[in-house]
Amino acid sequence: xxxxxxxxxxxxxxxxxxxxxxxxxxxxxxxVNKGEVLGIVGESGSGKSVTSLSIMQLISxxxxxxxxxxxxxxxxxxxxxxxxxxxxxxxxxxxxxxxxMTSLNPVFKIGNQLVEGIRIHKKWNKKDSWAxxxxxxxxxxxxxxxxxxxEYPHQLSxxxxxxxxxxxxxxxxxxxxxxxxxxxxxxxxxxxxILELMKRLNxxxxxxxxxxxxxxxxxxxxxxxxxxxxxxxIVEQGTTKEIFESPKHPYTIGLIESVPDVRSRKERLYxxxxxVPKPGSIKTGCHFAPRCKFAFDKCFEETPELMDAGQxxxxxxxxxxxxEKAALLEKVES
Amino acid sequence: xxxxxxxxxxMLIPVLFGMTLIVFFMIRAIxxxxxxxxxxQQATEEAIKSLTKQLGLDQPWYIQYVDYIKGLFTxxxxxxxxxxxxxxxxxxxxxxxxxxxxxxxxxxxxxxxVNAGIISAWFQNSWFDYTAMVLALVGVSMPVFWLGLMEQxxxxxxxxxxxxxxxxxxxxxxxxxxxxxLIDTLIQGRMDQFVEVVRHLILPGIALGTIPMAIIAxxxxxSMLEVMRSDFVRTARAKGTRMFWVVYKHSLKNAFxxxxxxxxxxxxxxxxxxxxxxxxxxxxxxxxxxxxxxxxRDYPVIQSGILIVAxxxxxxxxxxxxxxxxxxxxxxxx
Ligand SMILES: Nc1ncnc2c1ncn2[C@@H]1O[C@H](COP(=O)(O)OP(=O)(O)OP(=O)(O)O)[C@@H](O)[C@H]1O
Ligand SMILES: [Mg+2]
Numbered sequence: 001x002x003x004x005x006x007x008x009x010x011x012x013x014x015x016x017x018x019x020x021x022x023x024x025x026x027x028x029x030x031x032v033n034k035g036e037v038l039g040i041v042g043e044s045g046s047g048k049s050v051t052s053l054s055i056m057q058l059i060s061x062x063x064x065x066x067x068x069x070x071x072x073x074x075x076x077x078x079x080x081x082x083x084x085x086x087x088x089x090x091x092x093x094x095x096x097x098x099x100x101m102t103s104l105n106p107v108f109k110i111g112n113q114l115v116e117g118i119r120i121h122k123k124w125n126k127k128d129s130w131a132x133x134x135x136x137x138x139x140x141x142x143x144x145x146x147x148x149x150x151e152y153p154h155q156l157s158x159x160x161x162x163x164x165x166x167x168x169x170x171x172x173x174x175x176x177x178x179x180x181x182x183x184x185x186x187x188x189x190x191x192x193x194i195l196e197l198m199k200r201l202n203x204x205x206x207x208x209x210x211x212x213x214x215x216x217x218x219x220x221x222x223x224x225x226x227x228x229x230x231x232x233x234i235v236e237q238g239t240t241k242e243i244f245e246s247p248k249h250p251y252t253i254g255l256i257e258s259v260p261d262v263r264s265r266k267e268r269l270y271x272x273x274x275x276v277p278k279p280g281s282i283k284t285g286c287h288f289a290p291r292c293k294f295a296f297d298k299c300f301e302e303t304p305e306l307m308d309a310g311q312x313x314x315x316x317x318x319x320x321x322x323x324e325k326a327a328l329l330e331k332v333e334s
Numbered sequence: 335x336x337x338x339x340x341x342x343x344x345m346l347i348p349v350l351f352g353m354t355l356i357v358f359f360m361i362r363a364i365x366x367x368x369x370x371x372x373x374x375q376q377a378t379e380e381a382i383k384s385l386t387k388q389l390g391l392d393q394p395w396y397i398q399y400v401d402y403i404k405g406l407f408t409x410x411x412x413x414x415x416x417x418x419x420x421x422x423x424x425x426x427x428x429x430x431x432x433x434x435x436x437x438x439x440x441x442x443x444x445x446x447x448v449n450a451g452i453i454s455a456w457f458q459n460s461w462f463d464y465t466a467m468v469l470a471l472v473g474v475s476m477p478v479f480w481l482g483l484m485e486q487x488x489x490x491x492x493x494x495x496x497x498x499x500x501x502x503x504x505x506x507x508x509x510x511x512x513x514x515x516l517i518d519t520l521i522q523g524r525m526d527q528f529v530e531v532v533r534h535l536i537l538p539g540i541a542l543g544t545i546p547m548a549i550i551a552x553x554x555x556x557s558m559l560e561v562m563r564s565d566f567v568r569t570a571r572a573k574g575t576r577m578f579w580v581v582y583k584h585s586l587k588n589a590f591x592x593x594x595x596x597x598x599x600x601x602x603x604x605x606x607x608x609x610x611x612x613x614x615x616x617x618x619x620x621x622x623x624x625x626x627x628x629x630x631r632d633y634p635v636i637q638s639g640i641l642i643v644a645x646x647x648x649x650x651x652x653x654x655x656x657x658x659x660x661x662x663x664x665x666x667x668x
Contacts, residue, residue: 045351086574086576088574089573090573094572097569103565104569105569105570105584106566106588106662106663107587107588107661108587108662116570116575117573117575120573120574120575148498152663154663165569168569168573186562315426
């Protein structure tokens, strides 16, 4: 099998705050293959953005990557100098941020902001870079691309800005594109268009995409494989098909159950009781145990590791230690 | 931008008219008969009458005002009672001296203040940051007159490095063309005199520039710290932009908007500070001109001096507003 483009192993990113050390990302392992779309899902605060910023080496104080390895095409990014990282950012690994409204600089023209990265990495002259930028604005389906180049962010709608962000992230044709909730801020029709666009880019250029979201609908639509994160840790990992057909972790089951189904019109929307605990606040046992309806004594005493839950699917849950207990999960689903 | 500039200039017309009205009535609100006040108790009836006529005070106030405005439009500021010469002919050398001192003080205050603020924010909590901010705190709490006297004591009296008063070496006087001595000496190629002029500017320049410099440094630092946390700064870094440009281009242009407000305010205050500084350093500026006129009850000079300072104040504000629009594209389109 081909070597993955990106391989994250044992990643630890901690925040050193006044209230102590917060392990926002705690020994996270996953990989992305060439041309693959990997989904990272989880509730707010589960560490998705911190994971992606760690890959880009853009964690700022009080945060710090304190352990692990991020290997990109066989080289550990954590050992690279700032100068070497600059050559990778935007060029080899592109990133689309969660907040389209504030991620563009309000005092520079769209064109200048797009051309900047192209000039840095491709070392082209102004004219060629400008033309290249226009090509990408058209590619992401923006009308009046030439005029937009001379406009400022405040003259664009949220959907347009997010497309500009995508064009910016794609402009240097990166091998990996990290999209941190690229559509959460947008309305449904624009969301569909943007997902369609990313899918097309993935097919046409064979770019690997890490799709971060808490929208399971998006994941089902887009991703080949899924990583489920909870409180800084990966709790389940598998192919999209496996995870939707037979989720192996109670948290994943809860997430899937809480997806609103427009057609069935349930009485009340299901939601997992309780909130995501602050990473590091639970010292012993499974982080999800206090909210888990399957929890038993061991769950509160010992922290489980990721274990094989069948067919290469991994789940961080004590139920999988024992076949009988694991069978409990199947019952709930049907 | 042009339309905006024109609109702002048109808006100045009522402001300037208002100012002439205030100055006009201020001088007429002095209790008693101005001619009597000017000439003193021993003046003869005749003399008072003739001075009243000379000042135009025998006319109704609206005729006086119209005459005054007419005079202003033709560049006639009236006649000095003390020197009996046209004010418009004698005021420029004083004004030039003040402008030269204020501009030098302000340019240095902005250059050092802004850069110190940027570097402090960029390397927050470094030794540079701590040192600069302690100095800035000392700077803002330093009274101008005290700083001026200490400078004279240390650098003139004790060390003898720099002259303590005046703006040129009286034994080697500058041949005035524009009355801005830095320019005059340069166009005449008199490097010896240029050096002298610079030496005379240093102490009053520091006395005048220290407070604005400290305030600008503190404002720049806090504004930069806030901007550097923005999403668009992260976007710029994710593009692979060097930190220098992230700071000096992406962040500074945004952070400069509130700094500009402070600069505008400080320029206005600087005019006030200039009068104090001019007194301490025997600087032949507009402050001294007005101060001397007050001693001689030279009302036309007081009136014109105040008007000119007020007009400068208004134009500084205009320039600041135009700079806002030039920096922030969101302003023009209101
Ligand atoms: N600047 C910071 N200082 C302290 N803690 C932080 C900081 N940034 C993130 N964290 C910690 O990291 C955790 C994970 O944050 P992260 O932004 O990765 O969540 P997320 O999964 O992206 O959530 P969302 O869906 O809301 O974007 C947070 O719960 C918080 O405890
Ligand atoms: Mg996030």
